Every structure is written in C-alpha cells, then in structure tokens.
Amino acid sequence: MTIHAQTPGYRADDTMPPLAPSAFRDALGHFATGITVMTTLDDEEGRYGVTATSFSSLSLDPPLVQWSLRNAAYSLPIFQRSRHFAVNILAADQEAISRRFATRGVDRFANLEVEQGLAEMPLIGGAAAWIECALETTLPGGDHTILVGRVLRARTFSKPPLLHWRGDYLPIKNDPRVSGGAA
Numbered sequence: 001m002t003i004h005a006q007t008p009g010y011r012a013d014d015t016m017p018p019l020a021p022s023a024f025r026d027a028l029g030h031f032a033t034g035i036t037v038m039t040t041l042d043d044e045e046g047r048y049g050v051t052a053t054s055f056s057s058l059s060l061d062p063p064l065v066q067w068s069l070r071n072a073a074y075s076l077p078i079f080q081r082s083r084h085f086a087v088n089i090l091a092a093d094q095e096a097i098s099r100r101f102a103t104r105g106v107d108r109f110a111n112l113e114v115e116q117g118l119a120e121m122p123l124i125g126g127a128a129a130w131i132e133c134a135l136e137t138t139l140p141g142g143d144h145t146i147l148v149g150r151v152l153r154a155r156t157f158s159k160p161p162l163l164h165w166r167g168d169y170l171p172i173k174n175d176p177r178v179s180g181g182a183a
C-alpha cells in the first residue's frame with residue numbers, strides 16, 4: 001500500500017490535512033477507464049474531436065451521459081456552442097487515434113474513416129461504440145466544465161475496448177464477449 005499524505009494523529013473532526021496533488025492524481029490513475037473521443041461539428045471549426053477519459057453514465061431515465069473538459073481547453077467554446085456531440089468509445093486497436101486527438105497542431109481527422117451521424121456529427125469508424133447526444137447542459141466543475149448529453153442514439157460494435165490505467169494504455173486479453181479480440 002502506498003500512503004502519500006499521511007498526517008499522524010489526524011482525526012475526522014480536525015481541519016483537513018492538505019491534499020498532495022500528486023497523491024490525488026495517482027489515486028485517480030488507479031481507476032481504470034475506457035477511452036473516448038468526443039466529436040462534434042462546429043460552424044467555425046468544422047468537425048472537431050478531443051480524447052477524454054472523464055466520460056461516464058449519468059442517468060438511465062432520461063438517458064444522460066457526462067464528461068468534463070478543462071476550462072482552458074481550446075475546444076471548450078466549440079463544445080459549448082455545439083448543440084450536439086458524439087461519444088466514440090475507442091476500440092483496443094485505436095491507441096494512435098487516442099493519442100492524436102490529444103495532440104495540438106495536427107489534423108486529427110486525417111485519413112480517418114468517418115461516418116456522418118445525427119446533426120452531421122462525425123463518427124469515428126472502427127470504434128467499439130457510438131453514443132450520439134444533444135447537449136443538455138453544462139455545469140461548472142472546478143477547473144473543468146461538465147458537459148451533460150441527452151442520448152439520442154447508441155450503437156455498439158463487436159470490438160474490444162481500449163483501456164487506460166495509471167497513465168498508460170492497458171492491453172486487453174481476448175474475451176469471449178467480443179469477436180476478433182485485440183492482439
């Protein structure tokens with residue numbers, strides 16, 4: 001066990017000890033996630049996308065999902081003014097796409113197979129799933145903004161997912177639930 005910020009004699013009713021940022025980040029990294037690329041179509045920028053692991057389900061009825069984007073991100077105003085976004089849940093063989101959509105100054109859609117979704121949203125070919133959303137609301141979340149989407153359509157493909165754990169991509173073993181499992 002790694003204890004990052006131990007305060008000897010700390011009791012719950014004491015003033016909270018300072019949280020070490022590295023401990024916080026490290027603990028978050030222990031939560032394994034899938035990887036999404038959030039895509040949208042913007043009047044000014046055209047099709048746009050960013051890699052995000054902050055995605056999660058929010059509500060079944062109504063069907064809502066959420067993710068968060070750094071307030072300082074170039075893409076935040078784009079996603080705020082777009083009325084729709086699509087969640088592309090990446091497949092195990094799409095690590096390069098994950099890296100590309102987190103890199104500035106490159107053509108993120110170059111040579112990508114893209115399908116047109118609802119409201120002309122770009123959907124990345126070869127993904128494990130697509131979840132097309134209308135932007136329901138945005139909420140403040142510290143140095144991030146939370147984007148809530150109302151799910152309009154969801155489609156899945158028989159592909160194993162790309163996983164992320166402790167700051168790195170995680171290989172996935174073949175699983176009987178998916179055909180053509182990752183190498």
Ligand SMILES: Cc1cc2nc3c(=O)[nH]c(=O)nc-3n(C[C@H](O)[C@H](O)[C@H](O)COP(=O)(O)O)c2cc1C
Binds near residue numbers: 051054
């Ligand atoms: C695996 C991975 C997950 C990421 N998840 C998020 C996220 O959930 N929210 C976020 O704001 N940035 C996240 N990022 C960083 C953005 O993808 C990156 O800052 C990107 O450049 C944002 O696009 P923009 O510069 O066009 O705004 C992640 C990056 C990687 C590699």
